[in-house]
Amino acid sequence: MLTDLSVTPFAETIRRLSADRKSGDLQVRSVKLVKTVFFDHGRIVFAASNLKKDRLGEALVALGRITDEDFQRVSALMKGESKKRFGDALVQSGVMDKNELGTSVARQVRRVALSFFEMPEGVAAFEERRCPIPLEYMVSLSIHKLLYDGIKTMTSPELILAGLGNLDRGVTIAPLPPFPFEGRRSAEEKEILELAQRRVTVRRLAWAAGMRCVRSSPWRREPSCSPRSRGSPIRRARTPSGRRWRTSSSGRPTWTRRAGSRWRAPPRATS
Numbered sequence: 001m002l003t004d005l006s007v008t009p010f011a012e013t014i015r016r017l018s019a020d021r022k023s024g025d026l027q028v029r030s031v032k033l034v035k036t037v038f039f040d041h042g043r044i045v046f047a048a049s050n051l052k053k054d055r056l057g058e059a060l061v062a063l064g065r066i067t068d069e070d071f072q073r074v075s076a077l078m079k080g081e082s083k084k085r086f087g088d089a090l091v092q093s094g095v096m097d098k099n100e101l102g103t104s105v106a107r108q109v110r111r112v113a114l115s116f117f118e119m120p121e122g123v124a125a126f127e128e129r130r131c132p133i134p135l136e137y138m139v140s141l142s143i144h145k146l147l148y149d150g151i152k153t154m155t156s157p158e159l160i161l162a163g164l165g166n167l168d169r170g171v172t173i174a175p176l177p178p179f180p181f182e183g184r185r186s187a188e189e190k191e192i193l194e195l196a197q198r199r200v201t202v203r204r205l206a207w208a209a210g211m212r213c214v215r216s217s218p219w220r221r222e223p224s225c226s227p228r229s230r231g232s233p234i235r236r237a238r239t240p241s242g243r244r245w246r247t248s249s250s251g252r253p254t255w256t257r258r259a260g261s262r263w264r265a266p267p268r269a270t271s
Contacts, residue, residue: 003124005030009163010116011151013124018042018143024129030122037113040131044146045138047112054112056105057086065104070095087137106139113141117150120159144178167203171196 003013005028014037017026021042028035035054038046052058057074060066066074074089087105090096096104131138154160161167173196185193192205 001126001128003126004121005119005124006121006159007162009154009159010119010124011147011154012163013126014044014116014143015147017126018044022126022128023131024127025132026124026126028116028119028122028124030119033119033122035112035116035119037116038131038133040133040138042143044109044113044141044143045131046133047109049112049115054108054115055086056108059108059111060104066090066095085137102139105137106141109139110141110146113146114150114153117153118155120156142179148179164202164206167206168201171200171202171205173197 010028013026017039019042023040023042024038026037026039028037033049033051035049035051036047037044038048048054053062057066057071061068061071070093074086074093074095077089077093078084078086084092087101090101091098151160151163173193195205
């Protein structure tokens with residue numbers, strides 16, 4: 001499976017792999033950067049990168065979890081045994097115990113996994129196979145929590161729209177949240193959840209969240225983030241009372257007043 005990250009958001013790719021309960025590794029390449037997420041029956045159990053700062057040892061030093069002396073000592077221990085992992089060497093040298101190591105590895109895997117959402121382009125290739133990560137090195141990341149935190153870091157309106165899909169489909173609230181959500185809600189999120197208590201569309205929720213890329217003013221032609229509808233006003237927007245659309249000689253939609261008339265949806269603008 002090959003995916004162009006400039007067209008299909010990373011969030012949609014991992015959501016689909018998780019829903020299909022796939023096992024294997026998803027590798028993303030962007031110029032010289034190579035990052036990999038490992039799946040086991042739909043769960044993300046590990047993530048790796050060829051960036052030096054994403055390695056466990058360098059990350060622990062940067063975070064202040066271990067000192068430079070600790071790093072050098074553990075690295076020297078690894079040189080004596082070529083197949084020894086850095087985490088094993090940390091425990092063997094007494095720098096960390098297994099519980100501390102497990103927590104640190106889980107945080108590092110999550111940090112690397114979140115960095116995928118910030119990649120604006122690249123090619124993702126998934127190889128379906130038995131997960132190569134040994135059981136003792138597997139972590140368990142919540143896909144829902146990862147999507148929740150990762151999508152908020154996305155900056156491309158086009159990719160966000162691609163991930164949302166059909167904006168006019170209905171939305172319902174899940175009976176139980178997939179992860180603890182109380183105490184984390186912003187005012188914007190509270191408003192969205194209140195709106196979703198009744199029948200509502202994705203477009204209406206996005207409008208409430210202030211996403212300009214899914215709405216435009218009916219009396220001012222604002223560009224849309226969607227390439228397919230660029231320059232066209234949303235058809236469902238209300239018009240001022242007593243006015244209706246007509247097409248001027250220039251080909252642009254304009255307002256005309258008609259006494260006693262009800263609002264009409266504006267026609268779709270043509271390029």
